[in-house]
Amino acid sequence: MACSMASPEQSAARMQIPKMTEAEYRQFSELIHQEAVSPLGELQRLNLIEDMIRARLANRIDRILQNLLQKGHPEDRARKFLNTVVQPIHIDHFRVGSETHNLIVSKGSGREADYTIMIPAHVDTVGPADREDLLQLRRDPVDGDRLRGRGVWDMGGALLNSIALAVDSKVPPGMQVYFVFTVDEEGNSEGALNLIVRWPEWQKVDLVLSSEIGQLVAPPGPEDKKMRIILGRRGRGKFTAQLSLDERKLGHGARDDLPDLHTEHVIACWYLLNRFRSGGTMLHSFLGQEGLEVVTQWGRQHKPGGFGNLQSLEWHYALKIVPPNSLAEAIAVQTAIFKEIATKRDWVKRGIGHLLSPRGDETSYEPFCMEPDDCASVHVVSNAIEKVSGQAAVLTGGRSVADENLYAATMFERLGTRTFAGTDKGVISVPMIGNHAHSSNEWVSSWDIMRVREVFRFLIEHEEGFSQFLKSRRTAQQ
Numbered sequence: 001m002a003c004s005m006a007s008p009e010q011s012a013a014r015m016q017i018p019k020m021t022e023a024e025y026r027q028f029s030e031l032i033h034q035e036a037v038s039p040l041g042e043l044q045r046l047n048l049i050e051d052m053i054r055a056r057l058a059n060r061i062d063r064i065l066q067n068l069l070q071k072g073h074p075e076d077r078a079r080k081f082l083n084t085v086v087q088p089i090h091i092d093h094f095r096v097g098s099e100t101h102n103l104i105v106s107k108g109s110g111r112e113a114d115y116t117i118m119i120p121a122h123v124d125t126v127g128p129a130d131r132e133d134l135l136q137l138r139r140d141p142v143d144g145d146r147l148r149g150r151g152v153w154d155m156g157g158a159l160l161n162s163i164a165l166a167v168d169s170k171v172p173p174g175m176q177v178y179f180v181f182t183v184d185e186e187g188n189s190e191g192a193l194n195l196i197v198r199w200p201e202w203q204k205v206d207l208v209l210s211s212e213i214g215q216l217v218a219p220p221g222p223e224d225k226k227m228r229i230i231l232g233r234r235g236r237g238k239f240t241a242q243l244s245l246d247e248r249k250l251g252h253g254a255r256d257d258l259p260d261l262h263t264e265h266v267i268a269c270w271y272l273l274n275r276f277r278s279g280g281t282m283l284h285s286f287l288g289q290e291g292l293e294v295v296t297q298w299g300r301q302h303k304p305g306g307f308g309n310l311q312s313l314e315w316h317y318a319l320k321i322v323p324p325n326s327l328a329e330a331i332a333v334q335t336a337i338f339k340e341i342a343t344k345r346d347w348v349k350r351g352i353g354h355l356l357s358p359r360g361d362e363t364s365y366e367p368f369c370m371e372p373d374d375c376a377s378v379h380v381v382s383n384a385i386e387k388v389s390g391q392a393a394v395l396t397g398g399r400s401v402a403d404e405n406l407y408a409a410t411m412f413e414r415l416g417t418r419t420f421a422g423t424d425k426g427v428i429s430v431p432m433i434g435n436h437a438h439s440s441n442e443w444v445s446s447w448d449i450m451r452v453r454e455v456f457r458f459l460i461e462h463e464e465g466f467s468q469f470l471k472s473r474r475t476a477q478q
Helices: 008-015 022-033 039-070 075-085 131-135 152-168 190-198 200-204 261-276 327-344 376-389 403-415 446-461 467-477
Strands: 090-096 100-108 115-122 146-148 175-182 207-210 228-233 235-245 291-302 312-321 352-358 394-398 426-429 443-445
Touching: 022 039, 022 152, 039 075, 039 090, 039 100, 039 152, 090 190, 100 152, 100 190, 115 152, 115 200, 115 403, 115 467, 152 175, 152 443, 152 446, 175 190, 190 403, 207 403, 228 376, 228 403, 228 426, 235 261, 235 327, 261 291, 261 312, 261 327, 261 352, 312 327, 327 352, 376 426, 376 446, 376 467, 403 426, 443 446
Parallel strands: 115 175, 115 207, 207 426, 228 394
Antiparallel strands: 090 100, 100 175, 146 443, 235 312, 235 352, 291 312
């Protein structure tokens, strides 16, 4: 199908996508203006988000009430009517460590719900090149639709949408929606890990629907305005390898017959690089190829002193992993590789020991991918996108890892399988049009922020959205 050449403004008029209001633009500017790299900055941004949600709710109630009163409705009847059109929301803080928390905004049928959706958006950003780069939201001087500033695409637009949807969307009976604002996604995913380990409501979540960005395996061209569905993400295994030398083999560095751990380290890295970048590694249609992501990052070295050889050497590296492989399988492959190296290099006889383990100070991420033909949730999201945008969605995958990897892994554990096929569950992302995350050139389309919002609203409110899962579950219970 040819890409649409219509401008965002023309498309918006055709599809009746509302424009971002000036009030929302000011909110966006205020959010981006708030530093969110440090724990204190994250906390202050969370406070801003909570204030904006409360203010939007109060304004909506006041606007509806004043409209009813102006039409001559008695105040008591007007306030009763308010309860039928404005759903109550609950705002909770879920502690993460000692300095900050996740913000959880919920509405719907609570624990009695038949179907539960979580819409996450992370509040943190990465460090700026300079202070001004971080703190300013600006319109592109050439393309006014593009809003620029660090964090606007990853993921300020999603924050803005969750603020609006948490207040304005109407959740049908039997459904529960959690708008979750998490911390530390750009770091070690502490916010997501705390949710899946300690948040009781996590066990009820059936579907995670986010606007997390790619990077996409097949990025769209500049004129391609079709919406994307990210069906899965490549995994990342973070490992520590250690070589150690028997004390009896230690001696003066000038001796030629003593093992040199630096040399063995170089050879081990060559073996890993050769194995994981050869044609024999796994290639996935949506997620690309497995491979060695980081060749080496020094850890600790121990040298007894003088010109003696190293007694131990430790280094870190990461692997890109795609389904059907997993972290456990990646460890098994590496264990076999190190065993092969040890045999060929005669490590046992030469007094060289080795250890391999996942990093204890870093989070590793399992890969996952939805099956587009067999997952009901993919069909529902695809239909919503076509209804709202007028074009079929493009199914793709993400090369980068995200909190979504952790959500998918624990949902698989709950299901006792590594697939969502044949279920109404899943982890799906509908990213916004934008580019250059983590840089001073980062931008997002203001029009597409609103278009994604309308898709999410359709999925929550419309009978062709996730409501159909309510019907199927109730039918199955009868």
